Amino acid sequence: MDPTLPRAGTHDDVIQPIHVVVDDSPDDAPSTSSFETFYARHRDDIGRALAITLRDDELAADALDEAMARAYQRWDQVSRFTNPQGWVYRVGLNWARSVIRKITRPGRTPRAFEMVSASPAFDADVDRALRQLSVDQRAVVVCRFYIGYSEAETAGVLGIRPGTVKSRLSRALETLRSSTHIRNSAQEVTR
């Protein structure tokens, strides 16, 4: 991927994804029906979890496609994992982190950072606080409070020790708690 040029098929670009049909189907193609079922059922949810973790819809979509491709390659194996959705989420997250580390992706301002929503559901204060978190911290927060995983499940999905989950969550929530925006607005609501 050329990091300096815009990604085709993104929300912000006029270019849309082009459907291309394989003429080079893998010679070890897995059971497509079960993968297609998985893809149809879980793609959206995994993608949205990645999007709010990465705060970059475009990167999330790239990561999701990459993770799904890896899952497809070894579907016989992945499908028997206890939590294949979690596996895909984690692979996508790790891939995105590697991309972030490799390149700065100049000029790419995550769409969510630019978002100024008129929707009543958009909580600008919480949003600012979330942006202060690292990707790793947000991943823990997303796993725990968006997806609803337990600490043990979060550890399994992210491939870290339960203690690491606890510490990252603690730091993340401390950041949120200490956020002036959160604290003040919460006090306003609750008093």
Next chain:
Amino acid sequence: MTDLDDHMAGPTSHRRLISHLSHLAADAQLRPTPVDFIARRAARRRRGRRTIGAGAAAAVVVAAIGTAVALSSANPSIVPQDTSTVESGPTLPRSSTSETSAPPPSIDGPQPSTSAPTSPSPTELVPSAETWQASAIDPASAQIVDRIFPNLGMGSGRLTWTTDEQSPPDFVSQVFTSDDGVVWGAVPTAPGLAVLGGLESEERIDLVGYAPIGDPDAGAIVLATSTDQGVTWARQDLGYDVGPAWTSGVIHLRFAASQVVRRGDTVVATIEAWSMLDIDAIAGAGAMQQGYVIEDDGLAVLACEDDEAGCTMGAVPTVGDQQVDRRISWADAGLDEAERALLEPEPVVIRAEDGSSDPAFWTAGYVGGTRLAATAEGFLALVQTIEPAPRIGELAPASSLYFSSDGLTWRLIGRPPIQSGVVGVVADHFVASGPDLDTGSNIVVISSDAEQWEEISLPATEGRTFTFSPYGASVAHGRIALLEVGDQPLQTVRMAKNGVVVEAEGGGFGDMVVFDEASGEVLGGWTNDGGYSGNVRRGEGASFVVTSDAGDVIAEFTIDDSNRAAQEQAQLQEAVLNVIVSDDLVHWSRTSLNSLTDEPLVWAEVILATTEGWMIPAQVGQGDAPDRRVFIGEAT
């Protein structure tokens, strides 16, 4: 109080955070990537690894189960068959039948054929005799179609469904049907049934599913039949008891899509299921991500590939003990024989059940998927098998074709040289379509006796190919129809400045070459694998810069430059979609579906047989809200 409440300002903030996360998730804009785009991407990744000599071999961990359940009220016998050898094939069916029609069952069983295989080739392209039209989805059905669109290919003919695997009373199982693909409606479903698949006709609805966790009969595979369009249902427990392991907390059985066909009063259904082991509970947290394989003596947890992105399983492990992190014996794993049986890749393949107390099982090794067809003489089941059971580094997909005259007694009659796909009968030939064993390209193979197969030579495809999905082919009603789709790569984006020209492949997304405009001399570039090279490097505050050999900056390209060039040049290119049809395997017609709609075709990958012809759901248009179309074909 949750831990979030402990850390934040209380329940109010708790709710605010969760609410905001939900809002962000709902607002995320994810492009709709077709599933076969994923397959293509996977294929490219594998080729890339091979190119660099990684020598990766697939580490196959298999516990998938393919189960076909045959139901009959007429024949009480259940005859297990030895599938170790290929038996003689049946005589050719005299004519094919619809999956949804109910022809009288034949009393003549298949007989061995001694005739030499005959080929109807060479093929000939003739003018299309079918009529096709494109229809917009009925506005009142749009919401339904948006929900079920991804699962259309899972249906049988007109029927499709969605399910949510949750515990009662919250789990939802919905079935939608359409006569024409334009107007859709929900079909009342049997209560307490997580639907896996079904078949609908004017006379009856047959649904196959399972009783979900929480139900007193949790795990039981059930056939529910309604003859009054879903008002009342007759349930038949098929007796498939997955056993206590299903709820042991360590092994989880999951069911996937099912295909249902009917011939007369006999319903045959496939049920794909696979078991998943909570390896973390046995081997510790993280083992799931590392992966594991089943060995004779126990479980082997694979070593973590600690690349820069962490233990991602990003590359397929190679064979060898160095790839195994640790082994756990069956005793240490605490799995008894029954539980191990669920894990071992020797599942039930075909199972007949008529209510008798001792159902028989018919196993034929690991099954990756099954496709059914009803013919005049009985049923065909094309089963993707992997024999022997794979271990680390082994992957040997193949297909086995089974025949049953009554849905109860099945026998292996041949091995089509494809990995998986669809099967049926056309012009007195067995016809199968799917990925070639060697190349992976979709092919059509035919046989007059199911033993000797040959690839049919299709009319010139002009560089096009067939859709990857097995649902991109239909063999029913004595006809074969194939989706033929042109590959439209993104075009190269070009920009120039100060006598330097930049060309980036893939709509500005692929490899980039930089050359001197006057001399054509290549100055450098960028590749996915190697990054910047030559006199091209990342610039400070710029996208990239091109320098002279002395290091002086000749041209500086900004993000705006790149954006502008890509947006101006890399426009959407329409996919080319044709459908080719034959009812004699000699004469083929090709119809362009692009001409049926004024809007650019984005994708289509499924062709479904209807009573009168075919239905092809498609996505057209540009922008964030592409439109749905349904191409309706009527056979003459």
